Every structure is written in C-alpha cells, then in structure tokens.
Amino acid sequence: MICATLSIDVVSPSPECRDLMKIRIEHLDKYFPLPAGRRLPVLEDINLEIQKGDFVMVLGQSGCGKSTLLNIIGGLIAPSSGTVQVDGQPISGPHRSITMHFQEPTLLPWLDVKDNIAFGCRIRGETDDLEYRVNEFIEMMGLSGFEKSHPAELSIGMACRVSLARALVARPEVFLLDEPFASLDTFTRSRLQEELINIWLSEGFTAVFVTHDIAEAVLLGNRIVLLGGQPCRVMDTIAIDLAYPRRLTDESFFQCKKNILESFKTSLERNAP
Amino acid sequence: MSVVANNVITPPNGQHWLVRFCYSFLGGLLSVALWAIIGHMLFSRPGYEQFSGFLPGPAARALARLFLDSRFWLSAAASLSRVVVGLSVAFALGLPAGVLIGYYRRLSLTTDLSVQFLRMVSPLAWMPVALLIFKSFESAIDFLITMATIWPIILTTAAGVSRVNPQWINMARDQGARDRQVLTKIVVPACVPHILTSLRLALGVAWIVLVPAEFLGVSSGLGYLINDARDTMEYDRLMAVVIAIGILGFFLDGAVRLAMKRLKWYGDART
Numbered sequence: 001m002i003c004a005t006l007s008i009d010v011v012s013p014s015p016e017c018r019d020l021m022k023i024r025i026e027h028l029d030k031y032f033p034l035p036a037g038r039r040l041p042v043l044e045d046i047n048l049e050i051q052k053g054d055f056v057m058v059l060g061q062s063g064c065g066k067s068t069l070l071n072i073i074g075g076l077i078a079p080s081s082g083t084v085q086v087d088g089q090p091i092s093g094p095h096r097s098i099t100m101h102f103q104e105p106t107l108l109p110w111l112d113v114k115d116n117i118a119f120g121c122r123i124r125g126e127t128d129d130l131e132y133r134v135n136e137f138i139e140m141m142g143l144s145g146f147e148k149s150h151p152a153e154l155s156i157g158m159a160c161r162v163s164l165a166r167a168l169v170a171r172p173e174v175f176l177l178d179e180p181f182a183s184l185d186t187f188t189r190s191r192l193q194e195e196l197i198n199i200w201l202s203e204g205f206t207a208v209f210v211t212h213d214i215a216e217a218v219l220l221g222n223r224i225v226l227l228g229g230q231p232c233r234v235m236d237t238i239a240i241d242l243a244y245p246r247r248l249t250d251e252s253f254f255q256c257k258k259n260i261l262e263s264f265k266t267s268l269e270r271n272a273p
Numbered sequence: 274m275s276v277v278a279n280n281v282i283t284p285p286n287g288q289h290w291l292v293r294f295c296y297s298f299l300g301g302l303l304s305v306a307l308w309a310i311i312g313h314m315l316f317s318r319p320g321y322e323q324f325s326g327f328l329p330g331p332a333a334r335a336l337a338r339l340f341l342d343s344r345f346w347l348s349a350a351a352s353l354s355r356v357v358v359g360l361s362v363a364f365a366l367g368l369p370a371g372v373l374i375g376y377y378r379r380l381s382l383t384t385d386l387s388v389q390f391l392r393m394v395s396p397l398a399w400m401p402v403a404l405l406i407f408k409s410f411e412s413a414i415d416f417l418i419t420m421a422t423i424w425p426i427i428l429t430t431a432a433g434v435s436r437v438n439p440q441w442i443n444m445a446r447d448q449g450a451r452d453r454q455v456l457t458k459i460v461v462p463a464c465v466p467h468i469l470t471s472l473r474l475a476l477g478v479a480w481i482v483l484v485p486a487e488f489l490g491v492s493s494g495l496g497y498l499i500n501d502a503r504d505t506m507e508y509d510r511l512m513a514v515v516i517a518i519g520i521l522g523f524f525l526d527g528a529v530r531l532a533m534k535r536l537k538w539y540g541d542a543r544t
C-alpha cells in the first residue's frame with residue numbers, strides 16, 4: 001500500500017489515505033523580521049504529511065528551525081506563508097487536540113506537582129474526574145509520593161516526568177515534543193525514552209518529536225524527517241521498519257542507524273549548494 | 274568566637290547567624306561610639322550645652338521613657354495607619370497599572386516618559402497641591418504617601434511582568450488559556466516576588482515621606498512628635514523619636530523580608 005511507506009512527494013493521496021492523514025503541511029515558509037527591514041528566513045517550502053498514529057522524528061542541527069516548525073504546528077506562531085492542517089482543518093492558533101512539550105520542563109514554580117499536572121485541565125474547565133485522571137498520570141510517570149513537591153525540589157529528570165504528565169493528561173491526539181530529553185543524563189534519558197514509547201503504544205497518539213540526535217531518532221521514530229540547509233528545508237524522509245521495543249545494543253538497530261547515516265550523508269551532499 | 278567560626282555546619286556561602294549577629298553588634302557599637310564622639314565635639318563647645326540631649330546617654334533614657342508612654346504608641350499607630358491607607362491606595366492603583374504596562378508593550382511605550390518624569394518629582398513638592406485638593410490634613414498626608422509610592426510600585430511590577438518566562442505563557446496558551454487566564458494564572462502569580470519587592474521599596478519610601486508629611490498641621494503621628502519636641506526644646510526626646518522611627522521602620526521592612534523568605538520558590542532559577 002502507498003500509505004504504509006509515506007514519502008513527501010505524495011501531495012494528493014488517494015481518498016482512503018485521506019482518513020489516516022493527521023497533519024498536512026504545505027509550502028510552509030517562515031521568516032523572522034530583523035531590525036532595519038531585513039528578515040531572517042528560517043523555514044523554506046516545507047511539505048510534510050504525517051499519518052495518524054505516526055511517531056515522526058524531526059532531525060536537524062541546532063538552530064536550523066526545528067522549534068520554529070513545531071511552534072507553527074502547535075499554533076503558537078503563525079507561518080509567513082503556506083498552511084498547516086490537522087484533520088483537514090487549517091491551524092490558526094493553539095488547538096485542543098494538539099499538546100506541546102517544550103524544550104525545558106516549564107513547570108510553574110508556585111504550584112506543586114499535582115497542581116502543575118492539573119494546570120491545563122483547570123484552565124480548560126475540564127474538572128470532571130480531574131482527581132482520577134491526574135492520579136492516573138502521576139502513577140504512569142512514576143511520580144507517586146511527589147504530589148506535594150514543588151518544582152524547585154525536583155531533579156531535572158523528575159521535572160521532565162511532571163511536564164510529560166501535564167501534557168499527556170490532556171490526552172492529545174497530536175503530541176509535539178521539542179527535544180524533551182536533551183538536558184537529561186544518559187540513564188534518565190534512556191529510561192524516559194522507553195517509557196514514552198510504551199505510553200505511545202498504549203495511547204496511540206500521533207507524535208512529532210524534535211531532536212538533533214541520530215541515535216534517538218532511530219530509537220524512537222517510525223519515520224525520520226531530516227531538516228537541513230539555510231534556510232531550512234526537508235532534505236529527506238526515511239521510514240524505519242524496526243519493531244518496538246528497540247534497544248541501542250541490538251544488531252538491527254545498529255545496522256539501521258548506519259544505513260540512515262549513509263543515506264543522510266548522500267542527501268545532504270545532493271542538496272548542497 | 275573561634276568555636277563558632279570553625280563550626281563545620283556553617284554553610285559555605287552564609288555565615289552562622291551568631292557570627293553575623295556579632296558583626297552586626299560590633300557595627301552598631303561603632304556607630305554609637307561615632308555618634309557619641311561627634312556629639313561631644315559639637316555640643317561640648319560653650320553655648321551649646323542645651324543640645325546635650327542629642328547625645329547617646331540622654332537619648333537612650335528618653336527612648337526608654339518614650340516606649341513606656343502610651344502617647345508615643347498612639348502616635349505610632351496614627352502614623353502606621355496613614356502609611357497603610359496611602360500604600361493601599363497606591364497598590365490598588367499601581368498594581369493593575371503595572372501589570373497592564375508590563376503586559377502590553379504599546380502601553381509601556383505610551384506611559385514610560387510620564388512615569389519616569391513623575392517618579393523624579395519629590396513627593397513633597399505635591400504638598401501645596403495636596404492642601405488645595407483635600408480639605409483635611411489627614412487626606413493630604415495619605416495623598417502624599419500615595420504619590421511617593423505609586424511610581425516604584427508601577428515600575429517594579431511592570432518590570433516583573435515583562436520578565437515572566439515567555440515559555441510559561443506559551444505553555445499556558447498551548448493548554449488553551451485565553452488572554453485573561455494568561456494574566457491571572459501565569460503573569461500575576463509569577464510576579465508575586467516582584468510585587469513583594471515593590472512592597473518593600475514602597476514601604477521604605479512611605480516611611481521616609483511620612484515624617485515630613487506629618488509636619489503638615491496634624492496633631493498626631495511621629496512627625497508631629499518630632500516637631501513638638503523641637504518646639505518644647507526637649508532634644509533628648511527628639512532624638513529618641515528619631516531612633517524609634519528607625520526601629521519601627523526596621524521591623525516593618527523585616528516583616529516584608531520574612532514574607533519574601535517564606536515564598537519557597539522566590540528567586541528560584543529552575544523553571
């Protein structure tokens with residue numbers, strides 16, 4: 001089936017594929033205004049189609065515009081031109097079915113762990129069985145016993161767990177993650193990577209995960225989108241057909257990572273000016 | 274002393290409280306000695322004997338008498354209530370103004386010049402105006418305290434608002450917060466440390482402006498007590514009131530500092 005192995009060249013998919021399409025980005029450009037009327041082009045002609053239930057890794061160097069792209073999908077900043085559609089609806093602001101996890105935990109220091117997790121539900125007035133749902137995610141993220149702690153008392157790994165719980169308790173259909181584990185130590189990171197995959201397998205959301213780490217990209221995603229260039233374009237997209245759970249030590253993982261490195265190298269060379 | 278100084282429990286960045294106390298005590302003692310020496314040099318000259326009340330000994334005795342005098346406590350209460358009224362009005366007007374100015378950049382650009390200008394006008398310059406506007410001296414004093422304190426409140430609050438972590442605001446918007454919710458659930462709570470700082474600044478200013486403001490025809494308050502002592506030439510009492518004003522101000526400031534300390538997350542870098 002065409003749907004199984006997506007490529008960016010598919011612009012008008014067949015009708016049966018349309019149902020599965022979750023996010024569609026077309027001809028997206030973004031520039032930031034600079035002083036003296038100049039402008040900084042960051043993203044150029046990004047085209048991307050993401051299917052329901054995908055775990056898409058957006059891979060690119062620091063400063064290439066990954067966060068900007070994620071913020072546009074999340075409706076936090078507007079594109080300069082082009083469109084982002086979720087479920088066929090154009091995005092014009094923050095959307096209930098999309099939740100974002102930021103680069104830093106961005107916990108509110110005046111609230112305890114429990115209130116931080118419940119923050120979004122309270123904002124949206126979704127207070128039915130709030131206690132139950134919050135407790136569910138406190139348990140799922142291994143935060144039991146820390147309900148009354150304040151962010152200043154948490155390790156960075158724990159803070160990351162709290163912010164994951166805060167995002168997940170909204171039960172997002174689309175979960176955007178901006179280098180969530182970049183500042184963690186290796187042990188904490190691999191534990192959280194594993195837990196995130198387990199949650200994704202059970203909750204079934206569509207994930208867009210930004211990273212600059214190839215190993216992380218191959219470990220987590222079923223598809224990698226390589227960004228590169230100045231301004232940034234989509235260089236290549238690759239499907240990863242490894243079964244979950246994947247381990248850093250698996251021979252197949254190692255082989256896959258090697259192949260992907262090779263093919264990224266050629267696509268970067270091909271796209272070089 | 275050395276036992277305390279070598280205490281292993283002492284945190285590396287802060288001295289043990291007993292050491293700090295010893296330093297403060299020593300510093301206080303030096304100040305009193307300086308006061309005594311300069312006072313003796315000034316007032317032991319012939320013709321100046323009448324001013325010997327300004328010296329530490331007589332002043333201390335007068336201070337003890339003052340603290341036992343119910344009229345002093347009534348005056349202190351009168352002064353305090355003026356500070357409370359003046360500050361409350363300043364906060365009621367200044368906090369919302371500061372939050373809005375910090376939040377909306379256009380408003381900040383519009384008001385910056387005026388606020389910076391008004392901030393530099395001595396509040397006492399408004400005294401004649403205050404007397405024209407208000408019939409009672411009482412209200413005129415409240416007005417002066419408000420005029421003195423509202424600018425630091427506006428500026429500190431606005432600075433706090435404009436420094437709120439923008440990612441908190443993004444997070445709230447992503448979670449579906451509307452503009453008003455961003456203001457009430459993120460911006461205002463995030464500014465509590467700045468608001469307490471502004472309270473501390475404003476309290477200091479209010480306490481300073483209070484005394485000259487009470488030279489206005491009122492017949493109660495600490496400023497009035499100073500004027501009264503001068504008129505009756507009881508210089509030891511005058512000095513005692515000056516010291517009492519310092520002590521009360523110190524404790525008022527200490528109360529706000531304590532409140533700031535009790536905010537667990539105050540000054541917390543991790544966000």
Ligand SMILES: Nc1ncnc2c1ncn2[C@@H]1O[C@H](COP(=O)(O)OP(=O)(O)O)[C@@H](O)[C@H]1O
Nearest residue numbers: 032040042060061062063064065066067068069
């Ligand atoms: N609000 C902004 N105004 C101006 N330039 C910005 C803004 N946000 C990001 N940029 C610039 O856009 C580029 C991409 O930023 P970003 O998306 O954060 O990169 P990444 O997340 O890939 O590290 C950087 O050069 C950055 O300086």
Ligand SMILES: [Mg+2]
Nearest residue numbers: 066067103178
């Ligand atoms: Mg980034």
